[in-house]
Amino acid sequence: MNAGNDIQLALLIRNSLMKDERLSAHSIEVAVVNGAATLTGSVPSYRRKLAAIHIAESIRGCLDVVDKIIVEPPGGVSDEEIAENTRSALETSADITKEAITVLVKDGVVTLQGTVSSQWESVLAEDITLNSRGVRKVRNLLLVEPACKAEDVELTRSIMDTLSHTANLENQEVRVAVTGNKAVLSGRVSELWQKKRADEVTKRFPVVLLRNEIAVGQDGKQ
CATH class of the missing domain: 3.30.1340.30 (Histidine-containing Protein; Chain: A;)
Structure with a gap:
């Protein structure tokens, strides 16, 4: 360029x-x-x-x-208030295993620790935390421990099927490999946001670790 x-x-x-x-x-x-x-x-x-x-x-x-x-959040929100507001927000979500999540706050930086049953639940917990007033940053250290492990071939097929039917990804060259609940995305897409979209879709599935190696553009630039 x-x-x-x-x-x-x-x-x-x-x-x-x-x-x-x-x-x-x-x-x-x-x-x-x-x-x-x-x-x-x-x-x-x-x-x-x-x-x-x-x-x-x-x-x-x-x-x-x-x-x-x-x-740079507006002043007046203490770490204690941020922690309390975050815990309350997580508590109201029916999709979060709130008993297994610990919320720590220092200088407006929220750290989430504990275990959840899926990558999607981890993303949701982080998303809820981002809505708390005064948050400067979120460190998501939640460990994903699936309640039941899907077979690799079946999980790969399900992810590929979903990606192939996702708007603006259906004509892109995206591949998925799953081994022991660890997923690797590869292939090529036209735009950076499409790579991010493939990442988001894959995180809905019970994968513990996601590595995104999709190339962007026609010349292999990432």
Whole structure:
């Protein structure tokens, strides 16, 4: 990708960030080198930080996103309040094994520890935590211990079938290999957001470890 394309991509990303009502009031700088976008600046919540990353990833031609955005929550929320709010939110979710999750907070950084029965449950617990006011970052250390292990061949077939019927992935070259509840994604997709989408879909299944080796673009750049 030449310098002109990098400048155009940076402009597209910057304009998309400014049009988003969650981010329009915040100054986020964008620099692009060889298709890789670096985001800098500050936002008041981790959720908005993720929104900025996802928007950049969704722009056609973006091959990678380097996140240097700082989360600066509004004052007045103590670590104790964040921990209490997070535990309460997890408690209200019928899909979370809340008794097996420990919530620790230091300087606005929330650490989740314990065990869950699926990768999807781990992602859900993290997502719920992100909604707690004052959270700067989430460290998800939850261990996945499936209640029942699916056979590798059956699990591979199920994941492949779901990916092949997922919008905007059906015509992409995505492969899955599962061994002992560990999944590896490979192949090639056109855009970075499609790689992320394949990752999200696979995490719905009872896999303990997911490694995403899907290449992005026509020239093998990741």
